[in-house]
Amino acid sequence: MDGIRGADWGEQTAKSCNKQTQPVAGSTYPGGPLPAQGIVNSVLGAMSKPAYLLDITLLSQLRKDAHPSAYSGDHSGVDCSHWCLAGLPDTWNQILSSSVLTYRVVHQRICFVNLGNSTIR
Numbered sequence: 543m544d545g546i547r548g549a550d551w552g553e554q555t556a557k558s559c560n561k562q563t564q565p566v567a568g569s570t571y572p573g574g575p576l577p578a579q580g581i582v583n584s585v586l587g588a589m590s591k592p593a594y595l596l597d598i599t600l601l602s603q604l605r606k607d608a609h610p611s612a613y614s615g616d617h618s619g620v621d622c623s624h625w626c627l628a629g630l631p632d633t634w635n636q637i638l639s640s641s642v643l644t645y646r647v648v649h650q651r652i653c654f655v656n657l658g659n660s661t662i663r
Contacts, residue, residue: 552572560622575600608625608630
């Protein structure tokens with residue numbers, strides 16, 4: 543379930559992420575969610591002050607092809623626990639940036655509406 547073995551993404555014959563050139567097909571991860579995801583969601587749900595979790599786990603699990611391996615040039619061996627630059631980390635950054643900007647716009651709108659000025663909307 544950690545994305546290191548091919549069985550995690552439905553390829554029983556793949557021993558690692560080495561030489562993977564395509565992401566997992568579809569939008570569900572055959573290995574299922576990580577046990578830690580349930581714990582994090584439970585803790586967040588029990589918090590008295592709400593927190594927003596930008597969960598990139600599934601996105602990352604589906605990108606079995608984004609690890610350094612034989613196709614990354616000067617990287618020797620197989621490294622299924624890190625991600626290639628440029629690539630998936632750039633997508634994480636785009637999602638984070640968009641989330642921050644969206645939150646900022648929504649937050650400004652909420653603050654604006656809460657000013658109590660009914661003539662300006």
